[in-house]
Amino acid sequence: MTFRAPPLPTSERAQQTERLIREGASDAGRWAQMDSLATQWDARAAMAARYIPAGQRVLDIGAGAMALGAQLGPGCSYFPADIVSRGPGCQVVDLNKGEFPAGQYDWVTFLGVLEYVHEPIPALARARCVAPNAIVTYCTMNNGDVQVRRGMGWVNEYSRPQFEGLLATAGWTVRDVAEVKRGPGNIQLMFVAQAA
Numbered sequence: 001m002t003f004r005a006p007p008l009p010t011s012e013r014a015q016q017t018e019r020l021i022r023e024g025a026s027d028a029g030r031w032a033q034m035d036s037l038a039t040q041w042d043a044r045a046a047m048a049a050r051y052i053p054a055g056q057r058v059l060d061i062g063a064g065a066m067a068l069g070a071q072l073g074p075g076c077s078y079f080p081a082d083i084v085s086r087g088p089g090c091q092v093v094d095l096n097k098g099e100f101p102a103g104q105y106d107w108v109t110f111l112g113v114l115e116y117v118h119e120p121i122p123a124l125a126r127a128r129c130v131a132p133n134a135i136v137t138y139c140t141m142n143n144g145d146v147q148v149r150r151g152m153g154w155v156n157e158y159s160r161p162q163f164e165g166l167l168a169t170a171g172w173t174v175r176d177v178a179e180v181k182r183g184p185g186n187i188q189l190m191f192v193a194q195a196a
Helices: 011-023 039-049 067-071 120-130 146-152 160-169
Strands: 057-061 077-082 107-110 133-141 172-183 186-195
Touching: 011 146, 039 067, 039 133, 039 172, 039 186, 057 067, 057 120, 067 077, 107 120, 120 133, 120 160, 133 146, 133 160, 133 172, 160 172, 160 186
Parallel strands: 057 077, 057 107, 107 133
Antiparallel strands: 133 186, 172 186
């Protein structure tokens, strides 16, 4: 496996992000480049997989390098979806255009995705219609610098209470919360939820 370094915030990316916010658009070009998919997040996928029992149907929205599929337990069926094709069977959807994968599943995951979605509630609400269980990660805003978030490409900045409010508004009840990673001004949390 080739190591792909984690992204660092840049002023160029911040300018691009501000344009995306004004347009309500996604940066599909960025995600078409494999070097945008940092291997550091493979551990996050392994952490998420531990919550999913054997024999489950799993929709992975924002599948990226599809690390979650390799971590799932015996008998699980993996269904990737992303803004660009990741190979055979990958559904191509742009959440910022209101698109959402078809099908019915036991679990839906959003690992490192919702920071790039202008209005997360519609996607979270649609997820509840296709699966009774969800695993969602989000880098919460914790006295951080909005400009740093823009430099990462993130189009929003919710605190933990605000993000939990989004989940509740979309019809999810949080069962567990775990810390994935802590950074300056941000804490990435993993929320395990079930349909309310």
